[in-house]
Amino acid sequence: MNLLDVQNLRIKFSTRRGETEAVKGIDFCIGENESVAIVGESGSGKTVTAMSLTRLLPPPPVCSVSGKILFENSDVAAMDESSLRKIRGRKIAYIFQEPSTSLNPVFTVGYQIAEAVRLHFPETEDVRKVVVDALAEVGIRNPELRYKSYPHELSGGMQQRVMIAMALACKPNLLVADEPTTALDVTIQKQIIDLLKSVRARRGMSLLLITHNFGIISELCERVLVMFRGKIVEQGRCADVLNNPQHPYTKALIGCIPRLGMTKKLEPIDYEKLGAI
Amino acid sequence: MLKYFTSRILEAIPVFFIIVTAVFFMVRFVPGGPFDKERAVSEETLAALNSYYGLDEPLVVQYCSFLKNLARGDLGPSFKYAGWSVNEILREKALVSLELGGCALAIALVLGLGVGFAAAAFPSGKIGAALSGISLVGICLPAFVLGPVLILIFCLRLNCFNAMGWSDFPSDIVLPAFTLALFYAAWIARLSRSRAVEEKSRGYVRTAVAKGCGKGRVYFVHILRNAVEPVISYIGPAAAGLLSGSFVVETIFQIPGLGRFFISSALDNDYTMIMGCVMLYSVFIIAFNLLSDFLLAAVNPKIAKEMRK
Ligand SMILES: Nc1ncnc2c1ncn2[C@@H]1O[C@H](COP(=O)(O)OP(=O)(O)OP(=O)(O)O)[C@@H](O)[C@H]1O
Numbered sequence: 001m002n003l004l005d006v007q008n009l010r011i012k013f014s015t016r017r018g019e020t021e022a023v024k025g026i027d028f029c030i031g032e033n034e035s036v037a038i039v040g041e042s043g044s045g046k047t048v049t050a051m052s053l054t055r056l057l058p059p060p061p062v063c064s065v066s067g068k069i070l071f072e073n074s075d076v077a078a079m080d081e082s083s084l085r086k087i088r089g090r091k092i093a094y095i096f097q098e099p100s101t102s103l104n105p106v107f108t109v110g111y112q113i114a115e116a117v118r119l120h121f122p123e124t125e126d127v128r129k130v131v132v133d134a135l136a137e138v139g140i141r142n143p144e145l146r147y148k149s150y151p152h153e154l155s156g157g158m159q160q161r162v163m164i165a166m167a168l169a170c171k172p173n174l175l176v177a178d179e180p181t182t183a184l185d186v187t188i189q190k191q192i193i194d195l196l197k198s199v200r201a202r203r204g205m206s207l208l209l210i211t212h213n214f215g216i217i218s219e220l221c222e223r224v225l226v227m228f229r230g231k232i233v234e235q236g237r238c239a240d241v242l243n244n245p246q247h248p249y250t251k252a253l254i255g256c257i258p259r260l261g262m263t264k265k266l267e268p269i270d271y272e273k274l275g276a277i
Numbered sequence: 278m279l280k281y282f283t284s285r286i287l288e289a290i291p292v293f294f295i296i297v298t299a300v301f302f303m304v305r306f307v308p309g310g311p312f313d314k315e316r317a318v319s320e321e322t323l324a325a326l327n328s329y330y331g332l333d334e335p336l337v338v339q340y341c342s343f344l345k346n347l348a349r350g351d352l353g354p355s356f357k358y359a360g361w362s363v364n365e366i367l368r369e370k371a372l373v374s375l376e377l378g379g380c381a382l383a384i385a386l387v388l389g390l391g392v393g394f395a396a397a398a399f400p401s402g403k404i405g406a407a408l409s410g411i412s413l414v415g416i417c418l419p420a421f422v423l424g425p426v427l428i429l430i431f432c433l434r435l436n437c438f439n440a441m442g443w444s445d446f447p448s449d450i451v452l453p454a455f456t457l458a459l460f461y462a463a464w465i466a467r468l469s470r471s472r473a474v475e476e477k478s479r480g481y482v483r484t485a486v487a488k489g490c491g492k493g494r495v496y497f498v499h500i501l502r503n504a505v506e507p508v509i510s511y512i513g514p515a516a517a518g519l520l521s522g523s524f525v526v527e528t529i530f531q532i533p534g535l536g537r538f539f540i541s542s543a544l545d546n547d548y549t550m551i552m553g554c555v556m557l558y559s560v561f562i563i564a565f566n567l568l569s570d571f572l573l574a575a576v577n578p579k580i581a582k583e584m585r586k
């Protein structure tokens with residue numbers, strides 16, 4: 001049985017400028033302890049797909065979602081608010097792209113992590129200890145001291161570690177990381193990737209990683225889905241897709257990755273040719 | 278933090294003196310004097326009055342003796358109300374205005390924040406539009422219209438309050454406090470609504486929902502604390518205005534407050550009373566702006582950090 005099974009997911013936005021279908025009927029699944037990546041260019045619908053998993057998208061009429069999102073065999077799309085809240089944060093936790101705006105500026109980071117713990121484990125006696133342990137687990141030095149820090153007192157990398165600590169504090173089954181490193185500089189990116197890797201090795205949880213960086217996929221994930229204009233155009237094991245891409249869009253995407261010692265010029269994606277797909 | 282507020286207070290002192298000095302000379306350059314209006318005053322009596330109050334001395338001498346008395350906390354006798362000192366009038370009237378203004382401030386805050394946040398919770402629906410409409414009416418409706426309308430409804434038709442006066446508590450305070458508060462409440466509602474709507478689309482709200490917070494928690498814990506900022510900044514000047522009394526409301530409801538003295542002292546050229554009112558108002562403005570900065574720092578650690586620099 002799969003942990004998550006998404007069937008025929010469609011996400012439509014209706015704004016003043018008209019209707020757009022951001023996701024056009026996709027199917028995918030994530031197994032227990034499996035790590036899956038979604039790649040694709042900007043606007044291909046990666047973020048909205050991730051958000052739809054716990055219904056974080058704006059309510060209708062702005063955004064309408066159809067299809068089935070089976071998490072542990074119950075359909076998230078048809079769930080009532082209170083059962084949904086028991087999944088959010090507890091079963092499926094998120095890390096977002098912009099750590100600086102994802103934390104509430106007026107509360108200490110400790111409070112914000114503790115809030116998640118209290119929501120899902122109200123009977124916890126020593127919440128503070130759980131939080132301090134979570135901060136220590138993500139490699140924050142002086143966790144007792146950092147508990148009392150406000151987000152603006154931390155660097156971007158630290159803020160992202162706090163986000164990860166918050167996500168991990170409730171021991172989720174699935175961690176959704178939406179471009180967790182895009183806003184950080186390269187050395188910090190590496191640290192965050194290594195952190196995610198070690199957390200997964202230690203805990204064994206499922207991971208849905210969203211990125212447009214092919215470089216980190218093979219490090220962190222077993223399987224990859226390639227999204228293009230709201231559809232999944234190719235999926236398979238990371239090594240297979242990277243070494244032997246089938247779909248022209250995937251080939252074009254991989255053609256855009258700069259490599260050390262490359263002599264060929266990088267090819268821009270030729271949308272004329274892809275247009276027919 | 279302490280350093281910041283000490284320096285703010287030290288900055289306020291020269292500002293206060295500039296205001297006081299400017300007003301002192303300005304009122305004396307205005308044509309006419311405090312005893313002009315009394316009809317049957319002969320030349321000799323006028324001269325005697327002027328010399329009794331020291332008004333025949335050179336301006337600089339008057340200014341110096343004013344400062345000397347001010348240092349002792351003595352604001353001098355009122356020229357208009359013989360036998361009363363400005364200190365006595367301020368003390369007695371200010372208490373009434375403080376009471377009325379305090380109630381009005383409380384009403385304005387509760388009503389304003391309530392309506393503002395409710396409107397933000399339903400930004401596109403009918404309820405939100407209705408609440409925004411009501412607050413717009415509140416801003417546009419002047420006290421001299423609202424006051425009489427309330428009197429008409431609640432005193433003459435429903436007979437539940439006295440139309441005027443200031444003796445029967447707490448019922449005498451309800452209508453004037455509400456009349457005074459409505460504009461401020463409406464303004465607070467608009468400030469908090471627009472800020473709360475803005476805050477709703479912030480990343481931290483998404484994080485809060487994603488970790489399992491219910492709607493109430495997202496609103497009253499996460500958004501509220503970020504959205505009260507413009508309201509707090511507004512409270513400084515608003516509180517000074519409310520607590521120093523209102524000419525219109527006090528006149529409509531016949532309340533013996535300070536607001537009427539602001540206007541009447543200027544019309545009567547009651548120099549010492551004008552100075553008393555101006556100084557009281559300046560102190561209020563300075564104090565309440567400091568207080569609102571202090572609250573801002575308490576609510577938002579980022580602002581506190583900037584102040585510490
Ligand atoms: N709130 C919204 N209102 C209207 N349209 C939206 C909204 N959010 C997303 N969309 C539409 O959905 C499409 C997919 O957006 P999405 O954010 O999922 O892209 P993405 O693959 O995550 O891109 P990126 O790599 O830039 O994050 C966009 O083209 C956009 O037009």
Ligand SMILES: [Mg+2]
Nearest residue numbers: 046047048178
């Ligand atoms: Mg995205």
